[in-house]
Amino acid sequence: MKVFHGVALSWTVVDDVLEVRLHRAPANEIGTTTLRELEQLVTALHDGTTGARAVLLYSDRPAGFCAGADLRELYEGIQGIRHATVRRTLGALLTHLSEDTLRTARALLGDAARAGRRALVMPLVVREVERFLRRIHAVMDGLDTAPVVVVGALHGVVFGGGFELALATDVRVADRTARFAFPELRLGLVPGFGGVPRLEREVGTAVVSDLLLTGRSLNAKRAHALGIVGQLTAPGKHVDAARRAARQAARFDPATVAAAKRFARPLPRARLDDEIQTFLTCIRSPVVEDALARFVTSDDVRPYLP
Template sequence: MATPQGRAAVTWNRDGSIVEFILDRPPANALGPELIDGLHTAIDYAQAVDAKVIVVASAVDGFFAAGADIKHMSTVDSASFRRYGDALRGALERLGALPVISVAAVDGLALGGGLELAMACTLRVGAARARLGLPEVKLGLIPGAGGTQRLPRLVGRSRALDLMLTGRQVEADEAYWIGLIDRLAEPDTTARATAWQLARELAAASTPAQLAVVRTVDAAYDRPLADGLRYEADQIQDLFEQGEAVEGLRAFIDKRTPEFA
């Protein structure tokens, strides 16, 4: 694994086609302006090196990210509050829109904006001590960086309402059971190590096919079944004509590992 580059609120590692973002803003990785800027810089780097998979992890013990910067929000006027919210939303939406599969490694607290950051990733891995929640109602707010939109898509309306209306935290086992976490790390393994294992699996597959899977599954949430089935048919045809399907099929016949870009 390469040496971390940069020394800011977000640093990064690269191993082949995998880039790891490391949140490093003690004591709790609050998503203040420095960390938001760091995410943009790390995304710039991942795009520059044509990353296939991104892992988002933390260097701060006990925290993935504690949430938005409450101290910052408590000192600003309404215009500055909107600018801060737009900046946070912009970083998470940019991450979520990347044509790259991303994996959040949640080990410790992922609350508020921290959970919204994890939900902006394609997949989430959690360790035993992960605690996840959207406690904004306790501050007189709502999740404002995608939480009200992404959480129901992951866990369903009723469970999303339960979490957001109470502001309670869920432990790793419950998060896995309701679909908020996609993989649980083994008891003696960190979320970061498990995320890297998953990232290597993902990097070996065809990125165009993976992104088509994500698009097609997402389409199931906002299209009638008949429209979704047509969209699925269009996606697989495009992969055959313009993607990596021909190489994958030939490699299968030749009994060799496919050479995906």
């Protein structure tokens, strides 16, 4: 497929380069819609139907490249599972009780009721989250191992899942407005889209720990100095610079490019699998739902801060 127009992303082939534009408002948050369209992209890259010899991945959103996972969708998903489960389990009983009786029962049961509800709901939440995680991991791995060079053009917010998406690209070109962060611990979670194993491939433990365990953001200049991005540009010049890099890579023999990628960037398979298990352990904690609720209802100017 040489041309694709989706809700979250679109692509077209120009001069042998597949130009993929992320365009979902507000900041390319990755939910099921983006996931589905990324899956189509990865399939097209691996079956070679685009005919492209390199990829340019960029965002046209002013806020930045990508603000990460769609936390609102995650929160609403958990709420939806909870309501459906409670309705299914207690539906028959509830229809015979008045609102007053239910309120009294809730007040009397308190923590016990909450614990019981969590025990019912959590296995279903974990199952859905694991399904999503395995799909997004397949996408990130698919980009990482695509038989062509993938160049990421980065600006503004490159946070969480957005940082992880950037780390799945082969060559990263950032303008000076780009900032990188793993804010997941603030939500009681670890990065879940393969970010830590991929960052470990680029830099040492001191940097990974600093970013992961403080949640702070890193500016583009420092990210360049550390080797997280390969090229640094003036504000707004990153897409053109990334396009030139992709066109250069497209000139090389495809089989040699594929061999060079396999050699230079082996997939950290075991660490990626560990990450999924760690994430699934974290998601079981009540801390996560509370943090997500705070996030989606926040009107703070910096809602990603705890």
